[in-house]
Amino acid sequence: MRIGLVTEGGYPYATGEARLWCDRLVRGLPQHEFELYALSRSAEQERARVPLPEHVTRVRTAPLWAPADDGRSYSRRERRRFGDCFRELVQGICAGAPDPFASGLYGLAELAREQGGLYAALRSESAVRALESACRAPGASGTVRAAQVTDLLEFVDELERMLRPLSLDWYEDPGGLGAADICHAAAGGVAALPGLLAKRFCGVPLLVTEYGVQLRAHYLAQLDARREPADRPAVRALLAAFHLRLAGEIYARADFLTPGNAHARRWQEKCGATRERLRTVYPGMEADRFATVGEAVDCGDPDTLVWVGRIEPAKDLIALLHAFAEVRRAAPHTRLRIFATAAAPGYLADCRSLAAQLFPDEAADAVTAGENPVTFEEIGGPDAPSSAAAYGAGRVVVLSSVIEGFPVTLAEAMFCGRATVSTDVGAVFEVIGGTGLVVPPRNPRALADACLSLLRDPERAQRLGAAARARALELFTVEQNVAAFQEIYLRLLAKGSARPAGEVPFARPPEARVPGHWTSPTWAGPLPDPSSEAAV
Numbered sequence: 001m002r003i004g005l006v007t008e009g010g011y012p013y014a015t016g017e018a019r020l021w022c023d024r025l026v027r028g029l030p031q032h033e034f035e036l037y038a039l040s041r042s043a044e045q046e047r048a049r050v051p052l053p054e055h056v057t058r059v060r061t062a063p064l065w066a067p068a069d070d071g072r073s074y075s076r077r078e079r080r081r082f083g084d085c086f087r088e089l090v091q092g093i094c095a096g097a098p099d100p101f102a103s104g105l106y107g108l109a110e111l112a113r114e115q116g117g118l119y120a121a122l123r124s125e126s127a128v129r130a131l132e133s134a135c136r137a138p139g140a141s142g143t144v145r146a147a148q149v150t151d152l153l154e155f156v157d158e159l160e161r162m163l164r165p166l167s168l169d170w171y172e173d174p175g176g177l178g179a180a181d182i183c184h185a186a187a188g189g190v191a192a193l194p195g196l197l198a199k200r201f202c203g204v205p206l207l208v209t210e211y212g213v214q215l216r217a218h219y220l221a222q223l224d225a226r227r228e229p230a231d232r233p234a235v236r237a238l239l240a241a242f243h244l245r246l247a248g249e250i251y252a253r254a255d256f257l258t259p260g261n262a263h264a265r266r267w268q269e270k271c272g273a274t275r276e277r278l279r280t281v282y283p284g285m286e287a288d289r290f291a292t293v294g295e296a297v298d299c300g301d302p303d304t305l306v307w308v309g310r311i312e313p314a315k316d317l318i319a320l321l322h323a324f325a326e327v328r329r330a331a332p333h334t335r336l337r338i339f340a341t342a343a344a345p346g347y348l349a350d351c352r353s354l355a356a357q358l359f360p361d362e363a364a365d366a367v368t369a370g371e372n373p374v375t376f377e378e379i380g381g382p383d384a385p386s387s388a389a390a391y392g393a394g395r396v397v398v399l400s401s402v403i404e405g406f407p408v409t410l411a412e413a414m415f416c417g418r419a420t421v422s423t424d425v426g427a428v429f430e431v432i433g434g435t436g437l438v439v440p441p442r443n444p445r446a447l448a449d450a451c452l453s454l455l456r457d458p459e460r461a462q463r464l465g466a467a468a469r470a471r472a473l474e475l476f477t478v479e480q481n482v483a484a485f486q487e488i489y490l491r492l493l494a495k496g497s498a499r500p501a502g503e504v505p506f507a508r509p510p511e512a513r514v515p516g517h518w519t520s521p522t523w524a525g526p527l528p529d530p531s532s533e534a535a536v
Helices: 019-028 076-095 098-115 118-122 125-136 149-162 189-202 214-225 233-253 262-270 287-294 317-330 345-358 387-391 408-415 428-432 444-455 458-475 478-495
Strands: 002-008 033-040 056-063 182-185 206-210 256-259 301-311 335-343 374-378 394-399 419-423 437-439
Touching: 002 019, 002 189, 019 478, 033 189, 076 098, 076 118, 076 125, 076 233, 098 118, 098 189, 098 233, 118 125, 118 149, 125 149, 149 233, 182 189, 182 478, 189 206, 189 233, 206 233, 206 478, 214 233, 214 262, 256 262, 256 478, 287 387, 287 408, 287 458, 301 317, 301 345, 301 387, 301 408, 301 444, 317 335, 317 345, 317 444, 335 345, 335 387, 345 374, 387 408, 394 408, 394 444, 394 458, 408 419, 408 428, 408 458, 419 428, 419 444, 419 458, 428 437, 437 444, 444 458
Parallel strands: 002 033, 002 182, 033 056, 182 206, 206 256, 301 335, 301 394, 335 374, 394 419, 419 437
Antiparallel strands: none
């Protein structure tokens, strides 16, 4: 089977989202031929790629950050055609109408397919004027109507970047995305645009996987943008409307959708995805990395709480520190070890300052150096060379987030056989499944009470940890993830929506697609005549 895997800002680059699970998926299905179509976000990202297995036969890349002017200018007729399509697109964005949006999107794609030149056209004065008219038209929101010229210019610039997949040459090439058996988009949003076009132009079945819903991620990013000095409400409203319309079109046209959890699935259903085309596929994680800690008899220091993750406002370490202050009043010997995988410098400084205020350094006697019961450490250091060692440092692992998609650190703690205390956000309750304690977010008192209940009852903590490991091994391994996608690939191929009438699935032998010397003419030679003696 030939699978076109489309990514944005991830695999095969060494940094970015979806890198790990894409690599595990590709390596777990060596019987298939993969072709990668990657959209990069920066020049720095393109400098480092992960090694690829042999059955990845092609890698096509396109930058979303560099200028993409092909030097093509439109004739008067082409400018009129572009203007009609672009007006439909921005009308759909500003008025919230899905039909004009889809018509304008595919109209621009067909124009780019035939003539090119979208880069210059999308940045032209006529495009800005068309956008301004759509913003002032009936049906547009008050925020959009208040857009100034600088807002329109900024949005047109962002729109051109997001629509660059419309101008790529990935679809017409006989060996390109349009000739794949299945197009698998590793995320929604812009990453799924090439899949939409391959489906429309060439009839390739489209599978979209979202472990973090791109529309939700955009909304959260917009909330953070409100804190910026140069806040532009009209630009934020236009970008949000574009992503909403694009998500609706993706969910309506995709042949199959695989959300990573029920939380993501609910978002997709609210945006128009139908249940018969949805299947939850949990992300696959390497259980072997945590086997030593998970199977050890020692359950970690009984007086230590562990937190692992990226130190940022969404993780609400401020609430965790206040909760730990309550824990220390009831259990003075308890420690909190915070292991950072990455950190927002400003927020890390705030957390260190609060920890120093809440917990003065303590010393056992008059001649011993004082020590703070809260420590900030990095994974990879001498005391925690790996994430498994970090989880193994304590008996209870805490997650205090106020915003969360699929809680990867929580699943890793479960693989390590640790009891967990978590806030009820995102897919946390779904992942835990009764094997840990869940409390409301932004409630330090409830977080402290849950931690104390496990610290005071080590047998219960051990039972919950064992149940958590069993659940993780059942649901969150690489093997279950790969098996699920193998079944979905076969289902989509058997459906045959991309095949000409009369073509039989699997009519071409699998060995015809094995890369390397197996299919070279010098190795295989001509097939013998069935009537000759050599064929008998």
